[in-house]
Amino acid sequence: MAQNVMITGTGRSYALGYNMVLRYLECGDKVIATVRKESEALLKLKETYGERLYIVTMDIGSTESVCAAAKEVEQRFDCIDLLINNAVTVSPDCDKDFFDANLDYIAHTVDVTAVGPLRVIKAFYPLLAKSKETALVMNISSEAGSIGRCYRTNLIDYGMAKAALNMGTMNLVNVFKNDDNINLFCVHPGWIRTDGRPDNKAPLSAYDAAEILRKLFEEKREDRTGPRFITNEGKEYPF
Numbered sequence: 001m002a003q004n005v006m007i008t009g010t011g012r013s014y015a016l017g018y019n020m021v022l023r024y025l026e027c028g029d030k031v032i033a034t035v036r037k038e039s040e041a042l043l044k045l046k047e048t049y050g051e052r053l054y055i056v057t058m059d060i061g062s063t064e065s066v067c068a069a070a071k072e073v074e075q076r077f078d079c080i081d082l083l084i085n086n087a088v089t090v091s092p093d094c095d096k097d098f099f100d101a102n103l104d105y106i107a108h109t110v111d112v113t114a115v116g117p118l119r120v121i122k123a124f125y126p127l128l129a130k131s132k133e134t135a136l137v138m139n140i141s142s143e144a145g146s147i148g149r150c151y152r153t154n155l156i157d158y159g160m161a162k163a164a165l166n167m168g169t170m171n172l173v174n175v176f177k178n179d180d181n182i183n184l185f186c187v188h189p190g191w192i193r194t195d196g197r198p199d200n201k202a203p204l205s206a207y208d209a210a211e212i213l214r215k216l217f218e219e220k221r222e223d224r225t226g227p228r229f230i231t232n233e234g235k236e237y238p239f
């Protein structure tokens with residue numbers, strides 16, 4: 001059955017968010033695609049898919065912006081069946097090691113990447129609650145957010161933000177423990193070519209990764225007892 005899917009951070013044609021938008025549209029769903037600024041690539045998709053694609057501007061670093069977007073979407077959609085929190089930011093010092101990185105950048109990365117998805121879930125909860133099936137929330141995390149498997153000396157802001165997103169997800173799993181209408185996971189989506197660079201050595205194209213995740217998400221919708229931090233194969237990843 002066709003569903004209403006909302007995906008954040010969707011403006012870049014080579015990245016994961018846009019390719020998930022494309023796959024869900026190809027499969028017949030309605031998609032709410034959020035962006036920070038106008039995206040030529042999405043406007044082109046709209047020429048093909050018309051009313052089934054709704055583009056909304058939303059900065060997940062701002063509660064005001066997220067609440068305004070929720071109000072806008074509420075006027076056009078009865079419910080959201082699947083929310084994919086995909087948007088992410090990193091600091092300019094992301095690749096630097098501890099002694100070279102400006103630590104004052106970290107808070108912003110955490111605010112957008114970890115708090116942002118929680119802002120979105122809170123503001124869009126009324127629409128999720130109206131889903132006729134189990135509303136699914138998929139927070140796109142990363143193996144880089146695993147504390148147990150941490151091996152890096154760089155990506156400090158990104159790793160901290162994804163670990164915080166995982167914690168936020170688990171807190172919400174507790175919040176919604178007795179609510180049969182909503183189910184949540186954090187997912188490492190695999191190593192994906194999402195930067196548009198031809199020399200990127202990641203094994204998955206953004207389009208193929210989007211299809212792997214689309215199938216996984218449907219398998220997981222009613223899974224309430226399995227692990228909450230999972231890989232793109234649905235296997236448990238250590239927090």
Ligand SMILES: NC(=O)c1ccc[n+]([C@@H]2O[C@H](COP(=O)([O-])OP(=O)(O)OC[C@H]3O[C@@H](n4cnc5c(N)ncnc54)[C@H](OP(=O)(O)O)[C@@H]3O)[C@@H](O)[C@H]2O)c1
Nearest residue numbers: 009011015016036059060061086087088140142191192194
């Ligand atoms: N690529 C990989 O191998 C890999 C591995 C593990 C996990 N992941 C995760 O997979 C997801 C997608 O990765 P990606 O590489 O495709 O991401 P990306 O290319 O960096 O795209 C992220 C999107 O988030 C948006 N964004 C940034 N700040 C925002 C804000 N304040 N409010 C709203 N949107 C904002 C960006 O918008 P603008 O276009 O306006 O900047 C962009 O469209 C991310 O969560 C990432 O951490 C990726």
